[in-house]
Amino acid sequence: MRWRRGRGVLVAAVLAVVAAGCTVEQAEPKGPMPAPEQGLERFYQQTPQWGECDGFGDPDDRFPPNAQCTKITVPIDYAKPDGPTAQIALSRIPASGAKIGSLLMNPGGPGVSGLSMAGIANRTPLSERFDRVGFDPRGVGASTPSISCLTPQETDAERAERPEENSPEGIAAAEAENKEYADKCVERSGDALLAHVGTREVVRDMDVIRAVLGDPKLSYLGYSYGTKLGSLYAEQFPGRVRALVLDGAVDSSKDPVQESLHQAAGFQTAFDAYAQHCAKEPECPLGADPAQAVARFRELVNPLWDKPAATTDPRGLGYSDAMTGVTQTLYSDDLWQVLTLGLDELRDGRGDTLLQLADMYDGRRDDGTYNNTQDAFNAIRCVDDPRVTDPGVAGRQDTEYRKAAPFLDDGRGTGKAPLELCASWPVPNSGNPHRISVAGLPKVVVVSTTDDPATPYQAGVDLAAQLDAALITFQGNRHTAALVAGDECLDSAVIAYLVDLTVPEPGLTC
Template sequence: MVLCLCLLIACTPVQAPPRPGPTPVSDVHALDRFYDQQLSWGDCAPYATGAQSQDAFHTPGVECARLTVPLDYARPHGETITVGVLRHKASDPADRIGSLVMNPGGPGGSGMEAAAHLAPTVASTAIGLRFDLVGFDPRGVGASEPRVRCLTDAERDAERANHPGDGISPESAAAWTAEARDFTAKCVQRTEDGADLLANVGTRDVVKDLDILRAALGDKKLSYLGYSYGTQIGYSYAEAFPANVRVMLLDGAIDPTEDETHSLVAQGEGFAHAFGLFATECAKHAGCAVGQDPAKAVATFDNLTRPLLATPARAGGGRTLSYDDAMTSVVEAMYSQQSWPILNTGLNLLRAGDGSALLQLADSYYERGADGRYSSLQDAYYAVRCIDNPREQGPAAVTATHQRMLAAAPFLGGGRPDEGEPDICASWPVPSTSQPHRPFLPGVPPPLVISTVDDPATPYQAGVTLAGEMGGGLLTYEGAQHTAFLHGNQCVDVNGLAYLVDGTLPPPGTRCQV
């Protein structure tokens, strides 16, 4: 559904973009050349890195540029890197408010692709009319250069076909550790600038790039839309540059006080809850793949998928469906209730020996194109997650995390996609640059936080916590999906658009229903 919300306010004249606070370098003017740069906009085709971005960048009216930033902000006169940027200009320039910069999450998601896909949807709304919609690929991601590179496409396929176990038994724990060390070594070897880029790819540095982008776009203050991990970029930016925030809509919140282990366990619990909702809805219909008794759905699902450990299912095109890919397909389907019928069809096909539908779901999760090429999502995901969180201390702590993850989501049976994260981060080659904490946000305009009651990936309570920590407004969506703004719910969209245009928060306690 495309909404049209025409809210008119007086536009603020463009002023010279402000500089950030003191920098941790001896020359306080060292960043001037970055803040003063002019973006050279042009055709987006050269920025495509695969079939998905090629398709996205064919969107009419989009243009792209590269933003130059320091590789290491502690050495602003040293090596530079670039951040890919895409924009779709406001269709009513006379009533233009400024830029709306967005990030779709991940970490590792392409903001350029997301903005290109979103532009037609919002064309007749206040966003399309009054904002330049801007998406950026954070450093190390997508069209940004250099890009984090760890596994080849063939190696990613092979990894998905291999199941090292649940990470709990000594043999399984050793297998996960060996795989993690191989992965991290390849990240250092194959990423241009190696450990130097990996040491500076975290959220701490992304928000500094974002402030330079704000200035290069000519905006006095930042209007920002962040989904999922994009909410972490948002609140981290607000903490680093509180005077530079105009409005900030954060949907599908990351709890700023939660460490990696707690977030993985909470996410596992969220997916387990969503699977229960799927089983309950499925049981109402004939042909439910997990049976007519929701209480037995996990056992039925396990009996259906466990044989894949010994014998993967045929999936067409010379490919097969592995056990781990079956688990990933379920996780992918839990992101939106609209995918539940696809999952049910895929599970019924699997019962007949056909894994093709589930494999397509898993490919979607991993952003594997029909040409067999992967986006940078997975490699960048670990690079950011591992540098944004403190490490597990020792093999026993890693094993304990595996145990907690399995207990939180027993239906996944210790399968991917997230099972290897504690091992990878424990062996990551550079130290963390951030850690969970209560954000200090004096003077920041109150954000709008949207939190979905049955969100499987970012629990509802995380949004409640973030809104409270930031002194913002909370909009509750009573649905079963990951994020809600601009996904077709009129109540959510009307409130979100009103906030972005004039900063008006919905009344306390506002709830939107499916």
């Protein structure tokens, strides 16, 4: 799940490395295709026209020569299949050996493009036995119509703003800004689209994708928010599941307030682990005593509230961007050295590295434009979750959030806080927290990392219990691990399950 300053509370996008391979189409025998719901036949029976990937994905994306892309059509509102439609962008790299079927993948978010996922697990049995397929969920990336709320100039201006104080005047101003943002989303995206971009609809789209790819049953690998897609697909279509791997679990039984507090605690744990690591290094910017790391960190970032740090980019580094850049590095211990560099620069009055990290997180391109990840994140989250409309609840949440993550506490808490963006959202939510109970689901696999900051370990334990899934515990400081952390124990278990349906041994820890 994405961490979002300001408007949101909760990225982790898995970065897939794509490489070329040869194509050999040798499909294994398949069972009968499930019959589509009446009125949806034209969507389920469409034939994808695969072609080159030029024009798909972000302009900075690079697809390998054997990657193929297409778009398929789905109804915007499944209750009105004869109404307006959306185009879902797909990418694939065909299997290089005897094909089992397609492996559909999602990197999380919500709001993150999934087209680059087709290149994951290259030169493994997965690349031999599956067409690896990525997709941009409705409203996201290359899928159309696209969720759009702010112009690039408006996004730059918003990022540069100093956060509002939690005074009565500041709270009123923040809530007015949220209402203005929501109004712009309606103006530029349309309320019909905004009402139908939630997980409820994406799960239906995934079933259309499954059928269009020619698979009687779904094989799926989902990370972070992608685990929510996978678990709710299992809930709605248990008989159409072949295999699910859900890594970095979102527990759909938790409400938004619980989820945000658990995530805050997870990021504090990651910060503390970084502080312990940094303290062993000479000239650690947080000092040699981990117990003083939060105080030292606040000494570095608090001045940015009033005066941005200098950067080679004329924008400078403001407080909000600094916090986004720091949080970006806590998603994986692979980025801790980058965090040290950024804090070293900040100690010297410069902010280039943290600004670049914030740009990466917010999807800002070199030409100053943005992808739509942040707008899509807000739109999907606000239609997925129940709204917090009680100022008392908002105030208590803010207080508890500061306690759970002291490194994120700017020291300006008052016990009161603005209602967040979703309280102003123009369309009703279509999802609610609930425990998942599924009959007839084959054995699926949940991977949970012990020190995952964004989706804490216990969420994976709880989701595995709800799905009666095999749980693989990965020991590490990172968000998601299967096929991206380079761990042989974990990867071999996941691959054996996806290829041969070999269920991992109980209690497997890697």
